[in-house]
Amino acid sequence: MPKKIQYCLIDITWIDKLICFFEMIKSKKEDKYFHPHPFDKLKAEELGHYKGNDFYFVQTRERQICGYGMLRGWDEGFPIPSLGIMIHPDHRGEGLGEQFLDFLHEQAGQKGAKQIRLKVYPENKGAIALYKKKGYVFLDVKEGQLPGYAKL
Ligand SMILES: CC(C)(COP(=O)(O)OP(=O)(O)OC[C@H]1O[C@@H](n2cnc3c(N)ncnc32)[C@H](O)[C@@H]1OP(=O)(O)O)[C@@H](O)C(=O)NCCC(=O)NCCS
Structure with missing residues (x-):
């Protein structure tokens, strides 16, 4: 039977595992195309204590982190x-990215968002394919990245 995927808002109970996840991301240079913030211990601790309007989730299987995702901008007042x-x-290519995206869209919709935005490097072909599959449309490159939007 496939192991159950769960989603948890990050809190202090995730700090140690998040530090390991972030250190792995950094050591494998996986932050090349995705660097919303530093992937370090300090940021993992900050996220564990975060109490604002934005969402920071881990996607987990048997209490192990298989993905990290965020919806942010509400703190800064963006709709x-x-x-x-x-x-x-x-764990790529197993459908986890698509499942996580569906989950984040659902969360954003429940909070009243009508659209989602993101930025992706034109070289990040896998991510672009995923986003297009989920209905994102892209504008012209701005500051090296493609701005993308999806209606919810
Ligand atoms: C982009 C990323 C999230 C995809 O996650 P994933 O779990 O491997 O993706 P999935 O297995 O759910 O794939 C879903 C769809 O995405 C597309 N896709 C994902 N990876 C792909 C790749 N390497 N090449 C082409 N298409 C790809 C396919 O359309 C796929 O659908 P299909 O299986 O029906 O063909 C993952 O590669 C990742 O974390 N990359 C590093 C961080 C990053 O770049 N994040 C995005 C920043 S904007």
Whole structure:
């Protein structure tokens, strides 16, 4: 039977595992195309204590982190949240990215968002394919990245 995927808002109970996840991301240079913030211990601790309006989730299987994702922008007063997602490099191509995206869209919709935005490097072909599959449309490159939008 496939192991159950769960989603948890990050809190202090996730700090140690998040530090390991972030250190792995950094050591494998997986932050090349996705660097919304530093992937370090300090940021993992900050997220564990975060209490604002934005969402920071881990996607887990048997209490192990297989993905990290965020919806942010509400704290800054934007009505359209900005989405970011990182799947563990050992677990790509298993449909986790698509499932996580569906989950984040659902969360954003429940909070009243009508659209989602994101930015992706034109070289990040896998991510672009995923986003197009989920209905994102892209504008012209701005500051090296493609701005993308999806209606919810
Ligand atoms: C982009 C990323 C989230 C995809 O996650 P994933 O779990 O491997 O993706 P999935 O297995 O759910 O794939 C879903 C769809 O995405 C597309 N896709 C994903 N990876 C792809 C790749 N390497 N090449 C082409 N298409 C790809 C396909 O359309 C796929 O659908 P299909 O299986 O029906 O063909 C993952 O590669 C990742 O975390 N990358 C590093 C961080 C990053 O770049 N984040 C995005 C920043 S904007």
